[in-house]
Amino acid sequence: MDVERVRKDFPILERTVGEGRPLVYLDSAASSQKPRQVIEAMSDYYAHHHSNVHRGVHALAEEATALYEGARDKVAAFINAPDRNEVIFTKNSSEALNLVASVLGWAGEPYGLGPGDRVVITQMEHHSNIVPWQLTTQRTGSELAWLGLTDDGRLDLSNLDEVVNEHTKVVSVVHVSNILGTVNPLEVIVRRAHDVGAVVVVDASQSAPHLPLDVQTLGADFVAFTGHKMLGPTGIGVLWGRAELLNELPPFLGGGEMVGVVNMEGSTYAPIPHKYEAGTMPIAEAVGLGAAVDYLTALGMDNVARHEHEIVSYALERLGAVDGLRIIGPTEPEQHGAAISFILSVEGLGEIHPHDVGQVLDEQGIAVRVGQHCARPVCVRYGIPATTRASFSVYTTRAEIDALVDGLEHVKRFFGA
The missing domain is CATH 3.90.1150.10 (Aspartate Aminotransferase, domain 1)
Structure with missing residues (x-):
């Protein structure tokens, strides 16, 4: 290069x-810097194509929708997602991780959390992968446990089987530490988590910009990352999740676009990905992220x-x-x-x-x-x-x-x- x-x-x-x-x-x-290609893509969108997406029938609405959904296609290809509808746009990794922690806390069986259940994180996590799980375990009465660190800055997996035990419902772990630079052996952690039936969440904020990221090879159930660290704009992030989980779990936010039919007595919800994208989304930012993905893919x-x-x-x-x-x-x-x-x-x-x-x-x-x-x-x-x-x-x-x-x-x- x-x-x-x-x-x-x-x-x-x-x-x-x-x-x-x-x-x-x-x-x-x-936060990474931005290439001209990202800056120009966002400027062009605002100058020539801006409108709200999805429900308009006029030319600008259709153009904006095509650009927004085109960005989803680009991200899906970038991470080798088996289904483009598994790509949920959020405003950053923090929101993506909060989304997962919240909906797992609200869900019923078999995914929901309650007394007697355990969530496992690590001592290496960014606060965005600690605080949401603290909030959820406090709210649901479940237990929060964690894997420690060795003296040389790696995860201490000597007690992995003890920490990730039969009561564990969720394991949430960073792929690459933002402070230590450690690349974690996810295959070992994912295997143990799935052996006990736990859902695996991966914070890929520091890996998506730097390493090939294949969600199918990774084997996790949810993967979160953010645009502004991977040459894209601020205000846009990604949550990838397995379709069967996203379809089963409850919504995160309520409002426009995420609904199917709204009655005063209750509502139905749109299919994924729109089920998790309430309100007007960061359209220009998605266009910018798509341009950043194009840039990284070309490199x-x-x-x-x-x-x-x-x-x-x-x-x-x-x-x-x-x-x-x-x-x-x-x-x-x-x-x-x-x-x-x-x-x-x-x-x-x-x-x-x-x-x-x-x-x-x-x-x-x-x-x-x-x-x-x-x-x-x-x-x-x-x-x-x-x-x-x-x-x-x-x-x-x-x-x-x-x-x-x-x-x-x-x-x-x-x-x-």
Whole structure:
């Protein structure tokens, strides 16, 4: 993959920040930048095709509907969904995960949750895959359990059979950690969950932009991811779910488009996917996501994964050689996603708070993320207040990794002085 050619597609990478410094954007795990193709697709939609979708019979309504549903077709092909109607548009991964947690809490047998049932998550999860399950288990009287972490930043599966037991109804797990970069062995977890009859939910927010994602091979029952981390716009996410589950479970939100027939005494619901898409959906954002999927598909997800593996390998090598820097999470490039978190120390001074590291790096034009990354239990596990995180995408270069390392040396000199 020609990364220099790719970078020309991203207008924001041409700008400078601060005192005229070239932008070094290493915060793609929070939100990726957008290529011209996505920006232009959304602009063209608003300029030439905008209308509400589905129920209009005029030309603009039909054009908008074709673009919106065309985006669903593109996403379905991108993740190898067996049925395009299994692709539900949401506003982000958080909403998709809340949707699943809520409807499983509302459902009756055999999928519904109640006293004596167990939901299993992990200590590695983003808050969006913790809090919804806390709310649901509290509401239903079911139990929340979790898998812990090893010292090197991987899931501790030594007690998998004990945690995922015969009472387990749901297992919800992140594919790639947004803070540790760990790629989890989903096949082992999915197999155990299905052995006990549990539904499996996968948060693929940090894998869909970086790795080939085949929901049929993955074997999960639900998969959530978001557009803005995969070169698409904000305000659009995806929930894929097995049709038999989506057909059986209750709706999430009520209102226009998700209904069949409405009477004062009660209502019937539209078939999937519309059953879960109440009200006017993010139409332009879906068009933008479709353009992002086109862009990634043209690059080839195998090529994307290969490029980012090379970048991660180089970054782990360079950062590992920085005196006083401690990587939080796996230090080997194998089964490592496109994010690296670390703590920086200065001799005689100790650890520099990540917020200070990030601020000084920003003065050098280097954009990283600092904080707990919506993964506070990970920070608690490793006894740290926060981390500095560098994260990568299709447009990241080795020169940017070099700039980060030079910037960290500047940070050390700044605080050391």
